[in-house]
Amino acid sequence: MKIVVVGGVAAGASVAARARRLDETAQIIVLERGHHVSFANCGLPYHVGEVITERSRLILQTPESLREALDLDVRLGTEVIAIDRSSRTVALRDTDTGEETTESYDALALCMGAEAVRPPLPGIDHPTVHVLRRIGDMDRIKARLDAALAAQRAGRRGVVRAVVVGAGYIGLEMAENLHHRGVKVDVVELSDQILPPVDHEIAAPVEQHLTARGIGLHLSTAAAAFRPLSGEGGDGEQDERVAVELDSGTTIDADLVILAAGVKPAVALAAEAGLELGPRGGIAVDTHMRTSDPHVWAAGDAVETPHPVLPGTHLNPLAGPANRQARVAAENICGRDTEYRSTQGTSIVKVFDMVAGGTGATARQLDAAGVAYRVVHLHPSGHAGYYPGTAMMHIKLLFAPTDGRVLGAQACGFDGVDKRLDLFAMAIRAGLTVYDLEEQELAYAPPFGSAKDPVNMAGFVAANVLRGDLSLWYAQDYPAGTAGTRLVDVRTPEEYDLWHIPGAQSVPLATLRDAIADWDRTTPVRLYCAVGFRSYLAHRILVQTGFEDVATLSGGSTTFKHVHH
Amino acid sequence: MKIVVVGGVAAGASVAARARRLDETAQIIVLERGHHVSFANCGLPYHVGEVITERSRLILQTPESLREALDLDVRLGTEVIAIDRSSRTVALRDTDTGEETTESYDALALCMGAEAVRPPLPGIDHPTVHVLRRIGDMDRIKARLDAALAAQRAGRRGVVRAVVVGAGYIGLEMAENLHHRGVKVDVVELSDQILPPVDHEIAAPVEQHLTARGIGLHLSTAAAAFRPLSGEGGDGEQDERVAVELDSGTTIDADLVILAAGVKPAVALAAEAGLELGPRGGIAVDTHMRTSDPHVWAAGDAVETPHPVLPGTHLNPLAGPANRQARVAAENICGRDTEYRSTQGTSIVKVFDMVAGGTGATARQLDAAGVAYRVVHLHPSGHAGYYPGTAMMHIKLLFAPTDGRVLGAQACGFDGVDKRLDLFAMAIRAGLTVYDLEEQELAYAPPFGSAKDPVNMAGFVAANVLRGDLSLWYAQDYPAGTAGTRLVDVRTPEEYDLWHIPGAQSVPLATLRDAIADWDRTTPVRLYCAVGFRSYLAHRILVQTGFEDVATLSGGSTTFKHVHH
Ligand SMILES: Cc1cc2nc3c(=O)[nH]c(=O)nc-3n(C[C@H](O)[C@H](O)[C@H](O)COP(=O)(O)OP(=O)(O)OC[C@H]3O[C@@H](n4cnc5c(N)ncnc54)[C@H](O)[C@@H]3O)c2cc1C
Ligand SMILES: Cc1cc2nc3c(=O)[nH]c(=O)nc-3n(C[C@H](O)[C@H](O)[C@H](O)COP(=O)(O)OP(=O)(O)OC[C@H]3O[C@@H](n4cnc5c(N)ncnc54)[C@H](O)[C@@H]3O)c2cc1C
Ligand SMILES: CC(C)(COP(=O)(O)OP(=O)(O)OC[C@H]1O[C@@H](n2cnc3c(N)ncnc32)[C@H](O)[C@@H]1OP(=O)(O)O)[C@@H](O)C(=O)NCCC(=O)NCCS
Ligand SMILES: CC(C)(COP(=O)(O)OP(=O)(O)OC[C@H]1O[C@@H](n2cnc3c(N)ncnc32)[C@H](O)[C@@H]1OP(=O)(O)O)[C@@H](O)C(=O)NCCC(=O)NCCS
Known part of the structure; x- marks a missing residue:
């Protein structure tokens, strides 16, 4: 048995490693066109930011270590330029010498990953416009940055500026890490929000946090052109500056531009070999990670996989799925029968002191797919409020109106966000409902959670909606939706005076039972408080007192401000 | 409808709150013999340690706030002294005046909690021997401590010493918090390990951490007597000191003794009223949290509930279950049909910089119940090793040998332990198997996890065991078990020289493929490395090369040292 793997990082190295454990006698060759295998792509931004100080820590394995431990034949600087499926061979080119050879295979695993999108804009090929995928990209960015900062320290120039194009997680990680180095950073994003894996109201607090940290945020804005600023300042490193022209009319003179405008699956090789592609442009695979050719498997950023909630297949360029798909591919290559069911797109990002992420489907995705759903918002603290070091987090839970199955969840906040995202992720994968969330028994001590964990709370609120105990209105x-209703703020008078929704009357919860005596019970009542708890109590009072049309604001004024900010 | 609730803290306040939301017109009376309702028992140790500086933060609700928001009639200082089930009345005594009255009910909810165990030892009633259940206990402990520390600061005496009897989570939290205040603390524990919710090898690293922080740890030791040390030093606060005599022969002169030797359910009232008790001495309830009397419900520390893994019913004095049981009781009291399925005993504790906890059944419990199980140990890091701020954690996963259902999990470590415990907890409740753990898609970015999360890794290792790809031996x-085998250390020669299991030969993994050529394939081989990964690779090589009896040490030398420490 001879297994050839194309690409030697997350998926490729994992296919090879797992295949060796299952088959000690197979010949296993890993072909990687770059100069490193098995490196931590996800750590690259943090070495630029000198959070990870030692570059060597990003390189997890070398061809030597993989030979010693796993008897793998890893060949760097070796690009696969063609696949001949009929003869089961691949054509290789040595990237240094240009020499071309061929290699035969019994099983071929395609793990070519994805490539950064480079929109065809004027000046996009300027050397100071960088993408970040590999160790080499990182080295170039860091060298440029170090030089500019050295010049600044030597008093030869002013503040170093960077423009990050794209506010997905790589863009935001780069923004943070450049900021850590003392760079003035602007982030330019085409969409009207940052972070595609979450909906608007969960992105909003992170946008505020970025701005508060001094990052310039340009939403609904496109980078239009990169104009070289040669010679200005008469200094070597100044020559590498570009004027970044935004379609808003603004121009930012930048020492460094990071293009983080998304990735596309690396499918050229597969397409040329006539392998089937999926509707999203990735390599099509079956549940065994096998392509349309029975001798060829694929895994990682280049493939499309089903989603546990949404119809169709999807691209999810994420390290966890790449690793697990690869493990499944290896098992099937080695004659086992293992299925990879779906990718739900669980993702997370640290943005300075905040954490944000999502799992399953967003409202946008469910809308686009025509899948019915209900939504609740809540704002619990990461752990018991009386124990120091916690803060309010913001949770959006999406679930099926029929059986309550969890469809998606998003959260942002400071402490304990990753834990709740993971629990929602497991709930989605296990097919749990909001009623199941009510019953979860999670670890509680004051530094870690609350006796009713945020995950329980999300279940309570959602189950209350499905059982008809709670009717919601949304920010x-x-x-439009509150016109002709009695809009009631049940917070304290002090909270009301500080800020309230225009048009709302103040009826503090403590006085509500008396106040409603003379209210018309047929006029719709729209309630709100700060997070939704007090207005829920008010709602229960009103519906049980004969009011016909009562609803409480999902997530209260907190979510309202995130939506209307 | 008139609902009477006995006890007004976790379960009691929750029954009343939920009942109000379901029934706006019910009369709801909460009878509490203490001077506070709705306080954070779990926060008490942290106010002693001045981690929670404001005492008022521990009192979450007052009778006034509960009246305003929920129209509850909360009566403090009101002890229920008898239940007359035939007339559906309770007899009350005012704890200040001694006045006795009665109150009728349609539905009675018993939420009396648990009482600290006070073993009948000589001197146990000395005023410096404290239990910690309520605000008043905390105030007394803190006053005593503050006085002793003030005397020390004034130079009137030396170091303040405390003895904590019992190394469950309350005992350890007290040990830590007293230490924070500058007290020299000794912990005395009857069992041969700390922390009953985890097995020996997960407790061991926490024991080492306690000792390293300067806590005196006396395992397999009983406190035998408390002898007053009156007048010594001729100082007021000195009069309150006791000599704590241990059955090991040691005597510790202590300024403060904390009795944290477990709790027992408060069932006297229920038992006298002829309500059925369970085999563990708690109040027996059905899945609707109803006692043997159809008008009486019970919830919280006083009840016994089924376990998702173990046979029979169990006591689990924990805040999360108390709160959720109460919510279920309220729903059924209000005419709904809601079931409480089981309590799995998920618990967690912070011990200085470490975190430890467990969920589901321990090996001890499974052994006692005669339930078959398999075990794997692993030591992943809390997040990507190349990103700063992580450390090795120690996981023990217990699962069914037949279908791989997760039966229990325990972990200790520094970062990310709570998250993995919660995920295992959800897996147990959802009836997931180790194969399901392999497939979980958890949120990964370097500060939060690894592309293969510890939960995935636990699934991989356990599934490998069940699929027969990995045979384990245990520390x-x-x-005895390695006698007559070839015991092989596959770590590097440097690691071997530093320490190795006596009797082991050194064959580094990198040289193994060559070394085995002339080994006898019928001699059993017992492998180990530091954590189990390299010896797993070695194992795969040997079994595929024809060795007949190969096993690798579960958890490697790391677990070995925890077992044999
Ligand atoms: C800066 C950055 C940060 C990230 N952060 C996260 C994160 O926090 N969390 C997360 O889940 N994911 C993150 N990712 C994404 C994650 O790294 C990828 O999902 C994962 O690496 C995909 O694995 P892969 O093996 O499919 O592709 P890659 O890891 O990209 O590997 C593909 C390899 O194939 C090689 N190759 C391509 N074509 C050929 C050819 N023709 N011949 C030979 N070799 C070829 C390439 O040189 C490349 O080395 C991040 C990515 C980047 C770039
Ligand atoms: C110091 C400490 C730390 C803890 N830490 C944690 C933790 O980190 N995590 C965790 O999960 N759990 C923890 N617990 C346990 C948790 O507090 C309990 O499980 C929970 O409070 C049980 O709720 P309950 O309502 O059953 O009992 P309780 O909260 O004890 O309330 C019972 C109430 O009933 C009253 N009562 C009793 N008898 C009568 C009567 N006859 N008439 C009137 N009133 C009566 C009592 O005065 C008491 O106020 C801790 C407990 C303590 C003491
Ligand atoms: C590291 C890499 C080569 C994969 O190596 P690997 O040999 O599969 O090793 P891992 O560290 O992932 O460990 C997983 C294996 O160890 C086993 N294992 C882990 N801990 C174990 C223990 N305590 N006892 C026994 N086995 C253990 C697991 O079962 C699994 O083996 P299996 O797949 O045969 O079941 C590959 O993932 C890689 O190159 N990663 C870097 C690139 C990357 O992922 N980038 C994106 C993220 S930054
Ligand atoms: C606080 C206490 C009185 C319970 O009060 P509660 O009114 O049930 O309130 P909680 O804060 O627990 O919130 C839960 C309720 O708010 C609702 N809720 C929470 N957030 C919401 C939101 N954003 N929108 C709408 N509803 C929301 C939940 O649905 C739930 O209501 P339900 O049970 O009717 O479904 C009681 O738990 C208590 O006394 N606790 C302190 C003692 C204790 O627990 N000690 C041990 C741990 S230290």
């Missing part, structure tokens, strides 16, 4: 409904 | 088997 998006305002002002 | 407990040594030395």
Whole structure:
């Protein structure tokens, strides 16, 4: 048995490693066109930011270590330029010498990953416009940055500026890490929000946090051109500056541009070999990670896989799925029968002191797919409020209106966000409902959670909605949806005076039972408080007192401000 | 409808709150013999340690706030002294005046909690021997401590010493918090390990951490007597000191003794009223949290509930279950049909910089119940090793040998332990198997996890065991079980020279493929490395090369040292 793997990082190295454990006698060759295998792509931004100080820590394995431990034949600087499926051979080119050879295979695993999108803009090929995928990209960015900062320290120039194009997680990680180095950073994003894996109201607090940290944020804005600023300042490193022209009319003179405008699956090789592609442009695979050719498997950023909630197949360029798909591919290559079911797109990002992420489907995705759903918002603290070091987090839970199955969840906040995202992720994968969330028994001590964990709370609120104990209205409904209703703020007078939704009357919860005596019970009542708890209590009072049309604002004024900010 | 609730803290306040939301017109009376309702028992140790500086933060609700928001009639200082089930009345005594009255009920909810165990030892009633259950206990402990520390600061005496009897989570939290205040603390524990919710090898690293922080740890030791040390030093606060005599012969002169030797369910009232008790001495309830009397419900520390893994019913004095049981009780009291399925005993504790906890059944419990199980140990890091701020954690996963269902999990470590415990907890409740753990898609970015999360890794290793790809031997088997085998250390020569299991030969993994050529394939081989990964690779090589009896040490030398420490 001879297994050839194309690409030697997350998916490729994992296919080879697992295949060796299952088959000690197979010949296993890993072909990697770059100069490193098995490196931590995900750590690259943090070495630029000198959070990870030692570059060597990013290189997890070398061809030597993989030979010693796993008897793998890893060949760097070796690009696969063609696949001949009929003869089961691949054509290789040595990237240094240009020499071409061929290699035969019994099983071929395609793990070519994805490539950074480079929109065809004027000046995009300027040397100071960088993408970040590999160790070499990182080295170039860091060298440029170090030089500019050295010049600044030597008093030869002013503040170093960078423009990050794209506010997905790589863009935001780069923004943070450049900021750590003392760079003035602007982030330019085409969409009207950052972070595609979450909906608007969960992105909003992170946007505020970025701005508060001094990052310039340009939403609904495109980078239009990169104009070289040669010679200005008469200094070597100044020559590498570009003027970044935004379609808003603004121009930013930048020492460094990071293009983080998304990735596309690396499918050229597969497409040329006539392998089937999926509707999203990735390599099509079956549940065994096998392509349309029975001798060829694929895994990682280049493939499309089903989603546990959404119809169709999807691209999810994430390290966890790449690793697990690879493990499944290896098992099937070695004659086992293992299925890879789906990718749910669980992702997370640290943005300075905040954490944000999502799992399953977003409202945008469910809308686009025509899948019915219900939504609740809540704002629990990461752990018991009376124990120091916690803060409010913001959770959006999406679930099926029929059986309550969890469809998606998003959260942002400071402490304990990753834990709740993971629990929602497991709930989605296990097919749990919001009623199941009510019953979870999670570890509680004051530094870690609350006796009713945020995950329980999300279950309570959602189950209350499905059982008809709680009717919600949404910040998006305002002002149209509250016209002709009695809009009631049940917070304290002090909270009301500080800020309230225009048009709302103040009826503090403590006085509500008396106040409603003379209210018309047929006029719709729209309640709100700060997070949704007090207005829920008010709602229970009103519906049980005969009010016909009562609803409480999902997530309260907190979510309202995130939606209307 | 008139609902009477006995006890007004975790379960009691929750029954009343939920009942109000379901029934706006019910009369709801909460009878509490203490001077506070709705306080954070779990926060008490941290106010003693001045981690939670404001005492008021521990009191979450007052009778006034509960009246305003929920129209509850909360009566403090009101002890229920008898239940007359035939007339559906309770007899009350005012704890200040001694006045006795009665109150009728349609539904009675018993939420009396648990009481600290006070073993009948000589001197146990000395005023410096404290239990910690309520605000008043905390105030007394803190006053005593503050006085002793003030005397020390004034130079009137030396170091303040405390003895904590019992090394469950309350005992350890007290040990830590007293230490924070500058007290020299000794912990005395009858069992041969700390922390009953985890097995020996998971407790061991926490024991080492305690000792390293300067806590005196006396395992397999009983406190035998408390002898007053009156007048010594001629100082007021000195009069309150006791000599704590241990059955080991040691005597510790202590300024403060904390009795944290477990709790027992408060069932006197229920038992006198003829309500059925369970085999563990708690109040027996059905899945609707209803006692043997159809008008009486119970919830919280006083009840016994089924376990998702173990046979029979169990006591689990924990805040999360108390709160959720109460919510279920309230729903059924209000005419709904809601079931409480089981309590799995998920618990967690912070011990200085470490975190430890467990969920589901321990090996001890499974052994006692005669339930078959398999075990794997692993030591992943809390997040990507190349990103700063992580450390090795120690995981023990217990699962069914037949279908791989997760039966229990325990972990200790520094970062990310709570998250993995919660995921295992959800897996147990959802009935997931180790194969399901392999497939979980958890949130990964370098500060939060690894592309293969510890939960995935636990699934991989356990599934490998069940699929027959990995055979394990256990540290407990040594030395008897390794006699007559070839015991092989596959770590590097440097690691071997530093320490190795006596009797082991050194064959580094990198040289193994060559070394085995002339080994006898019928001699059993017992492999180990530091954590189990390299010896797993070695194992795969040997079994595929025709060795007949190969096993690798579960958890490697790391677990070995925890077992044999
Ligand atoms: C800066 C950055 C940060 C990231 N952060 C995260 C994160 O926090 N969390 C997360 O889940 N994911 C993150 N990712 C994504 C994650 O790294 C990828 O999902 C994962 O690496 C995909 O694995 P892969 O093996 O499919 O592709 P890659 O890891 O990209 O590997 C593909 C390899 O194939 C090689 N190759 C391509 N074509 C050929 C050819 N023709 N011949 C030979 N070799 C070829 C390439 O040189 C490359 O080395 C991040 C990515 C980057 C770049
Ligand atoms: C110091 C400490 C730390 C803890 N830490 C944690 C932790 O980190 N995590 C965790 O999960 N759990 C923890 N617990 C346990 C948790 O507090 C309990 O499980 C929970 O409070 C049980 O709720 P309960 O309502 O059953 O009992 P309780 O909260 O004890 O309330 C019972 C109430 O009933 C009253 N009562 C009793 N008898 C009568 C009567 N006859 N008439 C009137 N009133 C009566 C009592 O005065 C008491 O206020 C801790 C407990 C303590 C003491
Ligand atoms: C590291 C890499 C080569 C994969 O190596 P690997 O040999 O599969 O090793 P891992 O460290 O992932 O460990 C997983 C294996 O160890 C086993 N294992 C882990 N701990 C174990 C223990 N305590 N006892 C026994 N086995 C253990 C697992 O079962 C699994 O083996 P299996 O797949 O045969 O079941 C590959 O993932 C890689 O190159 N990663 C870097 C690139 C990357 O992922 N980038 C994106 C993220 S930054
Ligand atoms: C606080 C206490 C009185 C319970 O009060 P509660 O009114 O049930 O309130 P909680 O804060 O627990 O919130 C839960 C309720 O709010 C609802 N809720 C929470 N957030 C919400 C939101 N954003 N929108 C709508 N509803 C929300 C939940 O659905 C739930 O209501 P339900 O049970 O009717 O479904 C009681 O738990 C207590 O006394 N606790 C202190 C003692 C204790 O627990 N000690 C041990 C741990 S230290």
